[in-house]
Amino acid sequence: xxNVSLIAVGIDDVxxxxxxxxxxxxxxxDVTARTWPxxxxxxxxxSKLGPFSRRGVDAPVIYPGVPTAAEIEAVGHGRDVPAxxxxxxxxxxxAWLGEHSWGRLDIPVERDMLDGFDFDLATQGVPAELGLRxxxxxxxxxxxxxxxxxxxxxxxxxxxxxxASHWQAAMPALSPEHRALAEPIASWLGGFPEWTRLAAxxxxxxxxxxxxxxx
Numbered sequence: 434x435x436n437v438s439l440i441a442v443g444i445d446d447v448x449x450x451x452x453x454x455x456x457x458x459x460x461x462x463d464v465t466a467r468t469w470p471x472x473x474x475x476x477x478x479x480s481k482l483g484p485f486s487r488r489g490v491d492a493p494v495i496y497p498g499v500p501t502a503a504e505i506e507a508v509g510h511g512r513d514v515p516a517x518x519x520x521x522x523x524x525x526x527x528a529w530l531g532e533h534s535w536g537r538l539d540i541p542v543e544r545d546m547l548d549g550f551d552f553d554l555a556t557q558g559v560p561a562e563l564g565l566r567x568x569x570x571x572x573x574x575x576x577x578x579x580x581x582x583x584x585x586x587x588x589x590x591x592x593x594x595x596x597a598s599h600w601q602a603a604m605p606a607l608s609p610e611h612r613a614l615a616e617p618i619a620s621w622l623g624g625f626p627e628w629t630r631l632a633a634x635x636x637x638x639x640x641x642x643x644x645x646x647x648x
Contacts, residue, residue, distance in 0.1 A: 434541050435582075435648045437565070439621065441628050442534035443638030444573055444587050450529060451511035451576050458509040461529060468528045469499050500525035511576040519580055526577065535628035535640045538621040542614060544648060553611045557603035563596045565618070568644040582648035590625055593642040597622035 450457050495501055500508075500521045507514045507522065514522040531537070542550075551564035561567055569586035579585055588596075600619040604612055622642075629639045 435544050435646055437540045437542050438645045438647075439538045439540070439618065440530055440534045440643040440645075441536040441590075441593070441625065441640040442530060442643055443632070444589075444641040444643065445638050446533065447530075447573065447643060448575065450526065451508060453510045458505070460533070461505045461509050461525060464528045464532055465500055465505060465525060497521065498524050508577065514577060516578075519578060522577055523580055523583075530643075534643075535631065536621065536624055538618065540614065540618060544646070546610075546614070547646075550611050550614060553607050554600065554603055554615075557606050559599045559603050563592065563599050568642065569646065573643060580647065584646045586644050588642045588644070590629055590639050590641050593622050593625045593640075596642075597625070 450461070497517070498520045504514065504518055504522045504525055506512070507518075508525055547566045551561070551566050554564050555561060562570075568588055569584045571586050571588065573585055573587045575585070597619050600615050600622070604615055604619065607615055625640065625642075632639050
């Protein structure tokens with residue numbers, strides 16, 4: 434079973450995350466501190482034994498999926514991330530998106546089902562570019578490499594709104610299995626007009642639709 438993540442966020446906002454902007458670097462550091470708070474330095478007898486032991490006592494513990502200062506700097510400046518630290522880097526991007534996107538929906542779906550789902554939509558007159566798999570044909574042009582089994586794409590906000598309208602019209606004629614997949618997505622996509630209004634009021638770019646699939 435795989436997972437499709439749909440995120441309402443301006444693609445230019447996401448690209449700026451990798452630009453070296455002081456504002457974005459500060460946001461990455463702040464979201465890391467909130468999401469993965471570090472324990473206080475350990476004290477006690479071992480910390481007083483001298484320089485030979487202090488490095489081991491005070492050195493931060495590095496976990497596979499938890500970003501460190503190295504991932505913050507790499508992501509924030511659009512640099513390459515070692516393969517073994519990609520999970521942590523994407524976790525960092527995900528945490529930032531959680532605080533700066535207008536909405537998110539996660540749907541479990543098998544990759545093989547995507548083709549059948551889009552075919553069912555097409556038989557009801559939904560253009561191919563408004564299908565679910567069509568979201569992954571347009572690269573977001575991010576410097577961060579995808580994880581194994583991961584695909585990332587995006588569509589402009591106007592396309593997301595068109596998807597909601599076309600899917601709702603096609604829904605009654607879809608197979609029960611495909612209707613169960615389409616209903617929550619179409620309902621979520623229906624939030625784009627309101628999110629666009631809120632973004633304009635906040636002086637932020639209008640939200641686009643960023644999509645990620647992970648097997």
